[in-house]
């Protein structure tokens with residue numbers, strides 16, 4: 001672990017508690033009876049989901065239940081075949097939504113900092129873009145790797161670059177599709193803490209798809225379980241931050257979610 | 264690899280040819296190798312000097328190189344353009360790819376009689392053959408390169424708001440470049456090969472013509488000299504392509520310790 005990421009982990013513990021639900025009543029986005037079909041296969045059906053700005057939402061479900069499809073709708077990569085998706089306050093819609101994939105998807109032929117600058121496409125360029133990219137790389141603890149090729153980084157470091165790229169443009173909504181799924185357990189906890197710390201600092205709306213129930217209750221204000229294309233459970237996680245992994249409260253919520261998934 | 268070690272490994276590469284030449288010279292002087300079969304290296308060097316002084320050598324190399332490059336430029340740019348078009352547009356690919364794959368199966372040198380009928384033995388005949396030979400490796404590898412670009416990266420570029428231009432120059436073209444270089448190096452080999460054959464069959468200038476003239480007059484040292492120069496030119500072209508490759512593919516793991 002680098003000194004920078006240790007410092008990051010420490011400052012995460014010291015961050016003040018932030019009110020759950022955040023910015024009074026403004027909406028980030030809302031699905032209304034939204035559905036998605038591919039041919040005659042219905043993947044999502046009658047999704048109602050109202051998400052206030054600044055909320056950290058986790059989406060859980062078995063493989064193939066339509067989690068990625070939901071995120072793709074949110075990011076504008078696909079359109080709902082029925083129902084609607086509306087965005088709140090600034091009417092900017094998809095443009096301020098950023099997407100983080102399960103794989104880092106870094107351009108192998110661009111340096112680390114150039115990869116982060118991709119997140120500023122159409123926002124900033126030249127020296128300004130470079131400076132902003134370097135700043136955010138500092139926040140994810142990779143300032144000293146800025147001019148290296150992605151191929152020399154470890155899996156966790158690549159995913160941190162991908163996170164920096166997603167965040168550099170200050171998105172209002174950050175959609176994360178199992179971004180930590182391929183990392184080892186320790187790197188994963190480190191990344192979760194980093195993600196939480198940056199979320200607290202930047203106040204964006206986070207939608208995290210995960211198959212890790214412990215991760216969901218550790219990070220999210222609210223957990224949604226999708227099953228057979230519908231929302232099967234919509235659960236608040238009213239636990240103060242910083243949260244202690246393995247606490248009784250989190251374990252109880254975890255059990256409740258697992259019951260709904262396999263009950 | 265440091266400069267010194269690279270120099271060292273290059274030096275090792277030249278060791279074997281140097282030994283072969285030395286052995287060949289000794290064999291010729293000892294009369295083991297008759298001069299009308301294979302002239303001594305010193306005789307070839309003499310021929311080189313003679314033709315250099317008369318200016319004949321430089322002129323013929325110039326003519327051949329100009330032909331090679333012109334043919335390469337024509338065939339290469341058409342191949343590159345079509346490879347791009349067919350890699351990027353399914354309409355264009357549907358329209359032309361089957362036809363091109365069919366033509367590709369004709370060895371282009373088999374067209375020589377036809378090409379002589381069409382163009383006579385003028386410059387156009389040689390340009391046409393070189394361009395045709397160079398076209399396919401460039402076309403096929405450009406197309407392959409674009410088709411092999413990771414669709415995940417393209418999707419990422421779209422999500423991050425790249426327009427078509429940015430997507431092409433920042434994602435698709437760099438992703439296709441390794442394959443394009445494979446095509447380039449292969450095409451350079453075909454370029455010389457085609458030119459040698461074309462010049463040997465019909466020309467009134469150039470290295471191939473020089474070799475054929477020498478054969479008529481039984482100047483075997485000049486024939487061998489021509490062959491060696493072809494080899495050197497081919498090697499030079501390949502080295503240039505490799506250098507270009509190293510400069511532009513620095514990100515590629517295969518080149519990172521080169």
Ligand SMILES: Nc1ncnc2c1ncn2[C@@H]1O[C@H](COP(=O)(O)OP(=O)(O)O)[C@@H](O)[C@H]1O
Pocket residue numbers: 038043061062063064065066067068069070
């Ligand atoms: N473009 C597509 N065309 C057809 N079927 C699709 C497409 N994308 C996803 N699906 C199907 O939709 C279902 C849900 O997929 P997805 O949202 O990726 O699930 P997951 O919850 O594992 O992320 C799967 O059965 C998948 O086969």
Ligand SMILES: [Mg+2]
Pocket residue numbers: 067068069177
């Ligand atoms: Mg998925």
